[in-house]
Amino acid sequence: MRKNLREDKGSFKFSWLLLGLLMLIITCTGWSQENRSFKIFQFPADKIPSVDGEPLDWDMVPESYAVGMDELWEDSGKHSAANPDNLDVKVKVGWVKGMSRLYFLYEAYDDYWDFSLPGLQNDTFEVIVDGDQSGGPFIDRFHPNRELDSMDAFFSFHGVHAQNYHIFTPAQGKEWTMVWGSQPWIKELPYANAAYNYDFKPGESGKLILEFWITPFDYAGNDPARAVESLLKENKNIGLSWAIIDYDDVQKMANNGFWNLSEEHTMYGNASYALPFTLMPLEPEFREELKADWSHKILNMNRRQVAFYDESEGEVTSWNWNFGDENTSEEQNPVHIYKKRGKYVVVLKITGPEGEARHSKVWDVVLK
Incomplete structure (x- = not known):
């Protein structure tokens, strides 16, 4: 009796396995466009x-x-x-x-x-x-x-x-x-x-x-x-x-x-x-070998906390940030806290095998 029950359970599991395999084949066939x-x-x-x-x-x-x-x-x-x-x-x-x-x-x-x-x-x-x-x-x-x-x-x-x-x-x-x-x-x-x-x-x-x-x-x-x-x-x-x-x-x-x-x-x-x-990115013939660029986001206006993001193109080996308040950083994506309110000129200089590049933004960073 127990043997028959085990056989029934095995047959039941096998049937579900076949059904699952069939559904997988149907799904893959119907979605072949995903390739x-x-x-x-x-x-x-x-x-x-x-x-x-x-x-x-x-x-x-x-x-x-x-x-x-x-x-x-x-x-x-x-x-x-x-x-x-x-x-x-x-x-x-x-x-x-x-x-x-x-x-x-x-x-x-x-x-x-x-x-x-x-x-x-x-x-x-x-x-x-x-x-x-x-x-x-x-x-x-x-x-x-x-x-x-x-x-x-x-x-x-x-x-x-x-x-x-x-x-x-x-x-x-x-x-x-x-x-x-x-x-x-x-x-x-x-x-x-x-x-x-x-x-x-x-x-x-x-x-x-x-x-x-x-x-x-x-x-x-x-x-x-x-x-x-x-x-x-x-x-x-x-x-x-x-x-x-x-x-x-x-x-x-x-x-x-x-x-x-x-x-x-x-x-x-x-x-x-x-x-x-x-x-797609730019095709190689339209890219500059080395181009400095960056963006920023004010994380906390009350604390004057700003995140800077490197968006340079090309092979970059070093970064030098000048935050416009006599402070600098060599991190790729630094977070900086300004002590005073004001309008700042921020400059990013990068270096790489192809040379150097610079990108500044005048008064894009404004803190109150």
């Missing part, structure tokens, strides 16, 4: 691209940053493989250190451009962005509370922690994008801008160049006063994905293909299916 990651090019501060529809500013961006048709899949089953005679798309993404902007260069050839109607039927570049990789659904019909009123879900949830830009390619007699959510203000200056370059008419073939930038938000509701922009910094990952919706007949409402960067069709409303894009 893919992409790069966002950092533009030097003196080479910020102009949004004018001319791609010359992007010539400095290596092709290793380009995402082409080989990374997309047609998830409606209408095409077994990409055909450049039908549709050929390449996308590059950029950023600038210190700015909350994502720059895009979209280059596309299509054998039939559909953009004559005023509504949604329009060749489309649909972009989702999740600036802090919070993940999860972000459109009203995917709200986990099924009892919530649809309009309440729209205003409190739709597009709030991740955003969807339904960009018309090209936009003729209409806004350049439909923001799928309750925050249409994010598609306008000072939060976004776009420019096109093309010479074809509806129904014709040709190449389109679309240049635009958007601002990613960790929180973007109906009221822009409450919005929180995403923090963009080097080596941080953000969530991005896109799809190209290709119409080939103005008389038909059905599209001729939904080309998706994500492996999940519903990425358009679920940020968990976005892919990681890394905000």
Whole structure:
């Protein structure tokens, strides 16, 4: 009797082990896209691209940053493989250190451009962005509370922690994008801008160049006063994905293909299916061999306690801080207490194999 009981327990454990293994295989298969990651090019501060529809500013961006048709899949089953005679798309993404902007260069050839109607039927570049990789659904019909009123879900949830830009390619007699959510203000200056370059008419073939930038938000509701922009910094990952919706007949409402960067069709409303894009440092040819830089934070105004942070670039072997009050430090990231109130000129000098560099800030440190 005990032997049979042990056998039953063993069989039960083995069944659960098999089930767990099966679930793991399914999960890994469904999330194989996690093996893919992409790069966002950092533009030097003196080479910020102009949004004018001319791609010359992007010539400095290596092709290793380009995402082409080989990374997309047609998830409606209408095409077994990409055909450049039908549709050929390449996308590059950029950023600038210190700015909350994502720059895009979209280059596309299509054998039939559909953009004559005023509504949604329009060749489309649909972009989702999740600036802090919070993940999860972000459109009203995917709200986990099924009892919530649809309009309440729209205003409190739709597009709030991740955003969807339904960009018309090209936009003729209409806004350049439909923001799928309750925050249409994010598609306008000072939060976004776009420019096109093309010479074809509806129904014709040709190449389109679309240049635009958007601002990613960790929180973007109906009221822009409450919005929180995403923090963009080097080596941080953000969530991005896109799809190209290709119409080939103005008389038909059905599209001729939904080309998706994500492996999940519903990425358009679920940020968990976005892919990681890394905000890259400057490419070597744009970096200074040795550059001194620093920032600070007042830890306690009453005690006049200030933390200083070295943000120098290059190989640094020594640091020399002059706090402007006849005190110095050779620490990389010192904390200093000032004895008197005042406005201070703080200087950081660094040395390394490439030489010396200095960076001063006049009256940035002000204590009362």
